[in-house]
Amino acid sequence: MKIHNTLSGKTEDFEALDGKVNMYVCGITPYSASHIGHAMMSVIFDVVRRYLEFKGYDVRHIQNFTDIDDKMILAANSTGIDVADLAESNITDYLAEMDALNVARAHEYPRATAEIGKITEIIAKLIEKGYAYPVAGDVYFRVNQDEDYGKLSNRDLDGLIAGARVEVDERKENAMDFALWKSQKPGEPAWDSPWGMGRPGWHIECSAMAIKYLGSSIDIHGGGRDLIFPHHENEIAQSESFTDEVPFSRFWMHNGMLRLGEDKMSKSIGNIVTVGEALSSYSPDALRLFFLSSHYRAPLLYTEANVAGQERALERLKNAVRLASAASVGSTIDASPAKAQFVEAMDDDFNTPRALAAMFDLAREINRGKDEGADVLGAQDTLRELSGVLGISLDETAETSGAGPFVQMLVNVRTELRAARQFDIADSIRDRLSELGVTIEDTPEGTEWRIG
RNA sequence: GGCGACGUAGCCAAGCGGUCUAAGGCGGGGGUCUGCAAAACCCCUAUUCGGCGGUUCGAAUCCGCCCGUCGCCUCCA
Structure with a gap:
């Protein structure tokens, strides 16, 4: 199968020699309710995982929570809640919402605040190797020391400095040096370190968690497109400098942004539809169908009409697997061509729109078979199986009201x-x-x- | 300014050199079935792929220019 690799900018053959796939997906920063852009990301990588498992791979899926950073502190302060309590509450909600969306649980959900030991270990080693330097309680990564810095986002340091939007911190050797450790400011949560009380910088927690839970070279690292720079770029710089193993991740997968109106859905812009709101209006399966209706790397526009349309499309698939009357003629509907098309589409960088088209074609054949009195039971099983690979259930939920x-x-x-x-x-x-x-x-x- | 994407029917969205007079879904129109519906099935709904040039025997697919949209350039899935 083929997967598009952000690192090379190309769609490359993917194989895992030992049949095992280590996958690290950048999770959320739990400072407020999650929005449907987060849900889309989670569903996309859930489908990546499910399909790899369908192909017979043994997938180990790790997804982190960055439960300490500027936004966490800001949100906690403004609401008077403890940072840890805020994180706990939002994480609980997030996991419940992902359960509702039938997103398979990751094998581990490590949290930055629980990995301070690994984080400081990496930072200390980076200093020792000359890749980082402490300044008055802070520690910065020395980008000039990293030969291939910028290789993921395809940027060079000169261009980055020229386009920098933030003021340069005079204490840094290079304007693009980024924080590995931030010294404690009054009222902030902090942990002990060789450089004094403080907290990890934004990117180091992911390097630490990926290395700790998956090893120094992983197969797939995923996240939203907006994380390519600086987050993933910095993760590569830190991790490869620390382990000397290149590449840190063989494949980098990035999903396109979900847009609401004209802009990317963003908590700071405020154009948010929360996962909870979406789930109160639409069925989980329709939302999944919506997320998968365009290719994962393309941006997708969230509108009521678009999702509502998927609700109807979902009905179409469900109707196709409803009980059929007994076969009355000798013919049998053969689902194998549709399944082959599904696999071919998914093998091509998870082309879910094409995979769905194969499923809708199969649904039509089943319905036609029903009309003609052919045996459709096997074909219906196949349609259920393919839907299951996308995490979509076509069977009616049991009636529970007692009515x-x-x-x-x-x-x-x-x-x-x-x-x-x-x-x-x-x-x-x-x-x-x-x-x-x-x-x-x-x-x-x-x-x-x-x-x- | 730099880097990276994108522009296909009313809407969403595949296709990325010939099999494209362009898949699939939603919506719309007509028909079959039905007491009427619903569901389903059948037919129709882009001779055309933002615009203009070019390469080629052949382009939605490659190249150039233009127009428009979006993401990133230390908040971001």
Whole structure:
């Protein structure tokens, strides 16, 4: 299979010799509720993982929480909540929302604040090797010492300095040197270190966690496009300088941004739709379908109409796997061509739009087969299987309200009314049940109903 | 200013040198089935791929210019 590698800018063959794939995905900074851009990122890498597992790889998936940084402190101070409590609360919500979206749990969710030992160990070694220098309680990474700095984002130091938007800190040797350790300011949480009380800089926590949980050379490192620079660039610089192993990650995967209106969805701009809000309006599977309706590297525009359309599309797939009447003719619907197309599309850098097209084609064939009386059971199983690879379930959720027997009674009464050609009353029952969320369909085999 | 993307039907979105008079979904129109619906099926809904040139036997796909949009350049998934 092929995966696009940000590092080379090319789509390259991917294989893992020992059948094992180490995948590190940059998680969230839990300073406020997560938005659907985060959800999209999580769903995308969830599908990457599920597909790799479908291909037979043994995937180890690590996703971190950066639970200490400027924004965490700012948010905690402005609400009067302890930084740790704020993180805990947002992490709990995030995980619950990801569960709702059927995102498989990562094998570990390390947190920056729990890895201070590994972080200081790396910083100390970087200083020892000449890649970093302490200044009055802070420690900076010496970018000039790193020969290939800028290789991921394809930038050179001169261009970066010229375009710098922030004031240069005079204590740094080079304007592009970045903080590995920040000394404590009044009122800030801090940990002990050889350079005094302080906290880790933004990028070092990911290097520490990736190396600790996956080793010094990993297979796939993922995250949003906006992390390419500076975050991932700096992670590479730190990690490779520390371990002397190149590459730190063989593949770098970056997903396109989810846009709301004209801009990238961003907590600081304030154009946010939270995951909770999205889940209250749309089904998890429709949201997944929406995220996967465009290629993961392309930007996607979030609009009500777009997601609502996916709700209908999802129905289409679900209808195709509903019980079919027994096969009456000898033919059988063969799902293998559709499955082959699905695999071919996914093998090509996770081309989910094309994979979905194969699934919709299969759904049509199944429906056609149902009409003709062909055996569609095997094809339906295949459609369920392919949906499962995308983390989408097509089977109805069990009715849990306890209203089942009563609905069934109304449906039975309506059937008697129809037999007596009392259509006005029968239609009235159907309309009222529909208002209550019960869908009724009259088929040659009898009346079917479902809630939702 | 630098780096990187993108512009395909009413909307979303594949395709990236011939099989493209361009996949799939949503929406819309017509039909079949049905007591009527719903679901499903069938047909139609881009002779054309932002614009203008060029390369080529052949371009939505490659090159150049122009127009427009977006991301990043130490808040960011």
